Amino acid sequence: MSSHVELAGYSPGNVAYQGDDEAAYLDRMLERKASSLSRLEGFSYLELTPMQRLFVTSYRCPVCKLLPLYALNLEHRNKIRCGRCGNVILFPGKGKYGKLRKKVAYAVWCELRGRYDVPR
Numbered sequence: 261m262s263s264h265v266e267l268a269g270y271s272p273g274n275v276a277y278q279g280d281d282e283a284a285y286l287d288r289m290l291e292r293k294a295s296s297l298s299r300l301e302g303f304s305y306l307e308l309t310p311m312q313r314l315f316v317t318s319y320r321c322p323v324c325k326l327l328p329l330y331a332l333n334l335e336h337r338n339k340i341r342c343g344r345c346g347n348v349i350l351f352p353g354k355g356k357y358g359k360l361r362k363k364v365a366y367a368v369w370c371e372l373r374g375r376y377d378v379p380r
C-alpha cells in the first residue's frame with residue numbers, strides 16, 4: 261500500500277487516468293444502487309458479507325471472468341451480453357440475492373443510459 265505505486269501511472273489529462281476516474285464514479289454509483297435496493301428488499305447492504313456484496317454487484321463472463329454489473333449490456337432483455345467481449349451471459353436472477361442483483365443491474369443500466377444518451 262505504498263503511495264508511489266498508485267502515483268506511478270498518474271499524469272494529469274492522461275486518458276488512462278480519466279478512465280480510472282470514470283471507474284471510481286461507476287463503482288460509487290453501483291454501491292449506491294445496491295445499497296438502496298437492498299433497503300427496499302428489506303435488508304441492509306452493510307450487513308452482507310463481502311462475498312454476498314461481490315455477488316450482487318458483479319457477474320461472471322466466460323471470457324472476461326468477474327466483472328462489475330455496469331459492464332453488462334442489458335439492451336436486449338432476452339439476450340444479455342457482456343459489455344466488454346459481447347458474449348451472451350447467463351443471468352438468471354433466482355434466489356434472494358439473484359433477484360437483487362438483477363434489479364441492481366437494471367438500475368445501473370438505466371442510469372448509464374440516461375447519462376450517456378446521445379441524440380442521433
Ligand SMILES: [Zn+2]
Nearest residue numbers: 321324342345
Ligand atoms: Zn466478457
